Amino acid sequence: MATAAVAALGWLVTSASPPGALWPLPRNYTNGNQTPTVLASPSFFQLSSQCKTLSDAAVRYGKLTFPHDLGGTAAGTGITGLKVTVADDSEGYPQLGTDESYSLTVPTEGVAELTAKTVYGALRGMETFSQLVMLDFDGERYYAYGAPWQIDDAPRFPWRGLMIDTSRHFQTLASIRSVIDSLPYAKLNVLHWHMSDSQSFPMESKTHPKLWEGSWSAQERYLQSDIADIIEYARARGVRTMVEFDMPGHAGSWCKGYPEVCPSTSCTQPLNLASNATWDLITALLGEMTGANGGKALFEDHYIHLGGDEVNTNCWTKSSEISKWLSDRGMTADQGYAYFVKRAAEIALSQKRRPVQWVEVFDHFGTQLDNRTIVHVWKDKGTLAKVVAAGYDALLDNSPGSDSWYLDHLSVAWEAVYGNEPCSEISEQSQCDRVMGGQGEMWGETADMSDEEQTVWPRLGAIAERLWTPRDKTAQALASGDAHNRIQAFRCMLNRRGIRAAPVNNKDARSAPPGPGGCYVQ
């Protein structure tokens, strides 16, 4: 353990006491070097509101903060509680930009205080508090390291997420819940659900009930009620859930149930733009998600992802029907592609959702796109600068290069992931402000329930701190070695909390540990 670097941040580290896992670093904080006892009790969390989100969070954070039963009633002096005060206890779905700021004061004696504007800010602060408490095994007491603390925190970027892919492999509900559990541990707030792709379509559609005939099996499917449960599970943890139906490429699985939406059964994608059935299906399917068909929206999020990537129009030009449709309208195949992605975006906009599309739509069609489109930049980061210069909001998850945020790129180590600064090629702050944030992308070709979590963690933590913590602080933390120390402690904490984070120093993300060793050093 590089004790010196941690001590430079004012944390107490002794040989008997590995550092805590304050991750991501707060925006502003001061702290000391005391280690007051923290006196666990059933009434430890004192909430200004008994709304369900906060009271359920107090139960969760009670278990996370005090995971050992020390028996009897804690006595003596020390920190006796955490008073949580929110200005507004409304529990509505957390949309992009929902205030996540909080202030946390941890004294050396008495009651710690957490204040936030929203319940979701309070969740972020409860997470921070839980990370400041450790068990002193020799003394059989909980303590707060580095006290007293004064923390004023808020995220740098409002969109900090993970994409999961339920098409290349079905991810069980238990797996998705476990991933959602883990996101707030790093203050992440978006689950991007890449629901369907060429390989399978697992979701129930009530308007098009044959869509899930494209699932891997009759058991590898999601009921809409399952999805609603997942969305609420995420909401309660301050996590938005955005669905993606990738189209018109990556949609071959749709034709298992509805062959009429594909060019042919042997050449299945991009979807058949010449058929009314295609547009009827898209309109109805998105309507089920957004509530535009009437009834309750399945996904309340203001954003919906429409894919748009990797479109090869060969299946269109091979089809006489589609070729005629294009030539009747004087369109090239590429213009047909533009037509498709713009029309899909219009459907989303008409259903009161902002469309998110992969960067190819900007590469091809530039400012033809509706200016409410969010461009999801998976290609080289230089494109990000062009996208925001053109006035579009954007998300970063660059695939190429040694600092990729594609988590299926197993050889990209955490330091590179961490060092990936979204605005490194953007000179004007006003343009950096158009970067809404970014995501780790867990493409599922070789990730099923058995190995997904250790592929995601701990590297997703590197993305999380990059997106939460001010730029100057992350630069300093990486250079000093402090980030390395803390991400090791963070990984150990994830393991304690039941998350299968892999060893930090693995050459390939999810490898087994190379031999016997402690969690803080592997």
Place this chain on the structure above:
Amino acid sequence: MATAAVAALGWLVTSASPPGALWPLPRNYTNGNQTPTVLASPSFFQLSSQCKTLSDAAVRYGKLTFPHDLGGTAAGTGITGLKVTVADDSEGYPQLGTDESYSLTVPTEGVAELTAKTVYGALRGMETFSQLVMLDFDGERYYAYGAPWQIDDAPRFPWRGLMIDTSRHFQTLASIRSVIDSLPYAKLNVLHWHMSDSQSFPMESKTHPKLWEGSWSAQERYLQSDIADIIEYARARGVRTMVEFDMPGHAGSWCKGYPEVCPSTSCTQPLNLASNATWDLITALLGEMTGANGGKALFEDHYIHLGGDEVNTNCWTKSSEISKWLSDRGMTADQGYAYFVKRAAEIALSQKRRPVQWVEVFDHFGTQLDNRTIVHVWKDKGTLAKVVAAGYDALLDNSPGSDSWYLDHLSVAWEAVYGNEPCSEISEQSQCDRVMGGQGEMWGETADMSDEEQTVWPRLGAIAERLWTPRDKTAQALASGDAHNRIQAFRCMLNRRGIRAAPVNNKDARSAPPGPGGCYVQ
């Protein structure tokens, strides 16, 4: 899916409906081909006793049997409940031989009935029932496949376990709980806790509080209260917990806190048999476990594992003190080894525990061993025949060969594990009866919290069916392909239940899936 083989067992399989995961196969059963609806309700489980073990199990099995919220109240005809009747509702710690038999009747309409002599037998039957219920996604209803069922079940061997190793890597409490969750899914009933080894000593000792100075870090430790919680967690699931302190070899971590029990700081094991401090420590440490020091036993199990394997006496002969001690008594170093393991066994016996020791103690000392010693055969299976012929009770977990039950042998596929018949080299039934069962051994050199579960599963399932199901039925299931079909379905069920079981057909146990695919075929 090899539908025919499953259909041969009378199960309903359609292309839209993958088979259920009845695993392990019951001893005796008949069944039909109906698929009655199962009507979930809060009062589905009707218990003859409200003892905590059964009522908690009903909550757990409610979630496992009915994991989807179908909304509203189920109506119509079908199976309306499971009546659970136990002859004896005592909840004492389940010792070896505790009756696990049960009878289960699943009709096509009305109430299913489960009867058992003990609460632990009832748990086994609830597991079986939960495996007979599937969700029909298209019909949005639960159903029992292959009804009506009449099952009369009991295990072939009474000892069916998993060894975990918390010395090469610390395993977090969350990881151990997850593993314990999974054991009853395959009707396993023993957690063998290989607590300490050369690399680390993670456990709190109240008589020798410096022992855990041999832990990897001050956070990678177990309080005794943590261990008590784990033991109770396992008990509530019908799982015994047996602790192992491997000695006199594999004990170098003890000298971090107590150098006086080792030959020297540079040559740490086998433990110093010439020092009273060694015997005082062992007596006191075992006394903490067994309650012989006064107070409550930490481990109530009637068996305690004392290791005894891989003893190289070089550190003894290098020590002038120990060499003198041996020569004063006219002992060779090997006789000193015999002295050690027998004296350790005597301490256990004096504390009312039967000692379990690895097979080297039999290889070296044969019938010199107390006849209450259980010989744990990790070497070739031929030794097992010799051990039981000599009148000792024995456990199987052979390491060598292509059918090893060492789960860290990653290239051993599930079929080989399944095909490993404990009594294949034993001709007399009376000697086979001395085989108490066996275990999968999860040695922890390259298994930490991040990869342990997918190293263990699904291969531990193969061991579980081998040890539960009658010999003729396992032979038939393997030959017909039925076992292959069912273990794939079982793996998918484990994934649904949150257990990270790896793809069945992996060449190396815990590899990632090779590409996109469904759970039932990878």
